[in-house]
Amino acid sequence: MQSLREKQERRRREREQEEKELAEKMRLAEEKRRQEEEESKIRMEAQKQKREEERRKKQAMLADSLAGIVSLNSNIPNFILQKQEKQERNGKASMKNGKSKEEKEEAKRAYMALISQKPVVSQLLTNDLKIKIQQLHAHICKLEAVKYDLEKRHERQLYDVSEFPTVEKPPPIVHGTARPPPEWGRTENEELEQLRKIIEPHKYVEQVKVENARPPIEPIPLSVPGLQG
Incomplete structure (x- = not known):
């Protein structure tokens, strides 16, 4: 009986020791979990602040970029001026050149103020x-x-x-009433062909003979009253 009671007492002390160790382990695990939660919150807050700072920097960069653009919907020029467009631009240039120095300075200040707006x-x-x-x-x-x-x-x-190779310009053509010489050729230059058609006399060929045709009426001489002697 004595040995049995000693054995039970020993096992009770061992069980109490195990319970204390288990409670200590649970306490350490709980502290570790809380510490990890605190570190996770701190890390998430730091990441949030970092993202907010990056967003503000991007907005500032975007504002600087947008400030240099007057209009994003403006058409891109094709650098090819048609005849009508050239005349319009020449007219605008002449009107611009007609402005006074004060008007040019005022237009310049207005333009700079427009593109400087953020x-x-x-x-x-x-x-x-x-x-x-x-x-x-x-x-x-x-x-x-x-x-x-x-x-x-x-x-x-x-x-x-x-x-x-460099394309040589054709020699200038002398305009006049004389007929171009035949050595110039007849099909090499369209302008010569056009001049030749204008200068050459027309050839009339009678296709059908007309009978009993009267001669043209003789012109009546001019007579001015008061000047005839």
Whole structure:
């Protein structure tokens, strides 16, 4: 009986020790979980602040980019002037040259004030900001396309100048009533052919003979009253 009671007492102490160790382990696990939650919250807050800072930087960069663009919907010039467009531009240039110095300075200040305006991007909604970004991207793509076309055109012009021979201008044609000499040729120059058609006399060929045709009436001489003697 004594040995049995000692054995039970020993097992009770061992069970209490195991319970204490289990409680300590649970306490340490709970502390570790809380610490990890705190670290996760701190890390998420830092990431949120970082994203907010990056967003503000992007908005500032977008505002600077939009400030240099007067109109994103303006057509890109094709650098080819038609005859009517040339006349209009020449007229506009003459009107512009007719302005006074004060008017030119005023127009310059107005233009600089227009392109220097910075849009308030911070007050735009997310969808409006996306639309502005898309418009800016489209404008940049158009400018890149124009740049590429001009570079290729410049390369082609350099190739033409270096590889192709210089085309000599035809000699000037002297206009007059004399008939062009036959050694000039009859089909080489369209202008000569046109002059030859104008200068050469018309040839009339009578196809059907007319009988009993009367001769033309003789002209009546001019008579002025009071001057006849």
